[in-house]
Amino acid sequence: MGEKMINPLRGMKDLAFEDSQKFVHIVTTAIKIARNYGYSYIETPILEETALFKRSVGESSDIVGKEMYQFQDKGDNDVCMRPEGTAGIVRAFISNKLDRQDSNYRFYYYGPMFRYERPQKGRLRSFHQFGCESFGEASVYEDFTIICMIKDIFDSLNIGFTLKINSLGCKDCMPAYREKLIAFLGNIKNELCEDCNRRIDTNPIRVLDCKTEKCQSMLSGSPKLLDNLCEVCDSDFEKLKLLLENMGIKYECDSNLVRGLDYYNKTAFEFVSNEIGSQSAIAGGGRYDRLVEFLDGKPTPAVGFALGIERIMDLVILPEPKREGYYLGSMNEDGIHKLLEVANFLRKNHKVTLEYKSKSLKSHLKSADRAEAKSIIFIGDDELANETLWIKDLETKEEKIIKIDSIESSL
RNA sequence: GUGGAUGUAGCUCAGUCGGUAGAGCACCAGUUUGUGGCACUGGUGGUCGCGGGUUCGAUCCCCGUCGUCCACCCCA
Numbered sequence: 401m402g403e404k405m406i407n408p409l410r411g412m413k414d415l416a417f418e419d420s421q422k423f424v425h426i427v428t429t430a431i432k433i434a435r436n437y438g439y440s441y442i443e444t445p446i447l448e449e450t451a452l453f454k455r456s457v458g459e460s461s462d463i464v465g466k467e468m469y470q471f472q473d474k475g476d477n478d479v480c481m482r483p484e485g486t487a488g489i490v491r492a493f494i495s496n497k498l499d500r501q502d503s504n505y506r507f508y509y510y511g512p513m514f515r516y517e518r519p520q521k522g523r524l525r526s527f528h529q530f531g532c533e534s535f536g537e538a539s540v541y542e543d544f545t546i547i548c549m550i551k552d553i554f555d556s557l558n559i560g561f562t563l564k565i566n567s568l569g570c571k572d573c574m575p576a577y578r579e580k581l582i583a584f585l586g587n588i589k590n591e592l593c594e595d596c597n598r599r600i601d602t603n604p605i606r607v608l609d610c611k612t613e614k615c616q617s618m619l620s621g622s623p624k625l626l627d628n629l630c631e632v633c634d635s636d637f638e639k640l641k642l643l644l645e646n647m648g649i650k651y652e653c654d655s656n657l658v659r660g661l662d663y664y665n666k667t668a669f670e671f672v673s674n675e676i677g678s679q680s681a682i683a684g685g686g687r688y689d690r691l692v693e694f695l696d697g698k699p700t701p702a703v704g705f706a707l708g709i710e711r712i713m714d715l716v717i718l719p720e721p722k723r724e725g726y727y728l729g730s731m732n733e734d735g736i737h738k739l740l741e742v743a744n745f746l747r748k749n750h751k752v753t754l755e756y757k758s759k760s761l762k763s764h765l766k767s768a769d770r771a772e773a774k775s776i777i778f779i780g781d782d783e784l785a786n787e788t789l790w791i792k793d794l795e796t797k798e799e800k801i802i803k804i805d806s807i808e809s810s811l
Numbered sequence: 812g813u814g815g816a817u818g819u820a821g822c823u824c825a826g827u828c829g830g831u832a833g834a835g836c837a838c839c840a841g842u843u844u845g846u847g848g849c850a851c852u853g854g855u856g857g858u859c860g861c862g863g864g865u866u867c868g869a870u871c872c873c874c875g876u877c878g879u880c881c882a883c884c885c886c887a
Contacts, residue, residue, distance in 0.1 A: 708887030765847035
């Protein structure tokens with residue numbers, strides 16, 4: 401008492417009412433589709449050893465460099481709230497020795513992620529992702545299938561998007577391209593902006609999609625990633641494009657599309673929306689064939705994606721609410737007492753809203769509307785005297801009176 | 812981390828060229844001694860983000876602080 405009111409932490413939001421309904425709608429839709437594609441649920445801890453994220457997400461990324469919720473726990477362990485989902489799933493995949501098993505594993509997950517960033521539209525410190533990870537399948541068909549799955553999810557949520565794809569190459573072609581690009585950038589270093597000069601060291605490919613006009617004009621002759629792929633990467637990328645075209649899925653090739661996390665290779669993709677402000681990515685993912693071995697597992701090809709639930713919450717339209725169940729109310733205390741038993745019975749099969757305050761029928765009817773009940777059950781003075789219930793269907797407006805002790809056969 | 816806005820009732824916002832505040836929505840009640848989603852009437856509800864300064868007096872002016880929003884960076 402008298403102390404300062406406690407508010408949620410910066411960048412953290414409570415989800416209730418319409419927001420939580422949207423959240424559940426998105427997650428249940430995504431789960432249903434993921435299950436149709438053969439994915440099963442996996443739940444991993446929110447807290448992990450910090451080293452996990454340093455080795456997977458990569459020290460060069462901003463996520464690890466400056467956005468982690470990292471601290472020492474009471475056992476003096478260096479721990480971290482997960483900033484993304486893939487690392488923990490891969491860790492679990494290896495911890496459970498699934499990498500020793502020569503078969504495919506497909507997992508879906510959803511839950512909160514934490515990044516210590518400055519909040520803005522579509523960007524929170526505590527936010528939720530739904531994601532899928534497929535292990536053991538090297539075929540580009542799997543990349544294609546996962547893109548189809550995301551498309552299905554957005555289609556069923558009625559959300560429009562643009563699909564962008566790129567290939568990041570593999571261990572055979574990416575390093576060579578990287579050197580080529582660094583050499584090119586080195587020559588025009590003095591003309592590039594401050595940010596780009598920093599990027600040359602941290603993530604040179606990012607320089608390619610710098611927003612400043614000066615940089616863009618300097619970059620017109622830069623070597624392009626897609627022109628420098630090895631034979632396998634190139635033919636897989638061509639195959640992916642063909643598969644998408646045959647399926648009628650529109651896409652844009654974006655040679656500058658770079659995933660923010662270090663572990664990606666080959667196929668990279670992003671679903672963007674132009675309706676949600678500056679943070680336009682609503683889902684992103686790609687292939688990460690080397691991550692399992694980086695984390696000391698047996699080399700296992702993998703591909704996955706994550707979608708930002710809060711970002712698509714602004715885009716989904718909730719289905720019309722339907723009236724459901726019963727609202728129970730009385731004009732007098734004794735009636736409420738009887739309704740407690742009625743509620744107990746009905747709750748075995750129906751949604752029930754029981755009002756404990758005695759008040760007029762009119763007032764109860766209003767409350768019943770607000771509760772979105774399909775029917776109201778009411779006990780007034782007459783019903784109390786006759787041991788009956790007055791029941792009205794709020795949609796059809798039909799009314800009936802039944803004996804309380806015949807409720808089991810009447811409802 | 813940088814920059815720009817902003818902070819008045821549960822919500823959306825007005826307002827006072829400095830004299831401690833209002834509307835709409837929502838909520839409650841009544842109009843109808845027992846018939847809803849409409850209408851009308853009335854009511855509950857705010858130390859005008861917090862701290863300091865100027866002033867006889869600050870919600871309004873000044874400084875600070877915290878929060879929120881938006882953009883950059885980066886990302887889902």
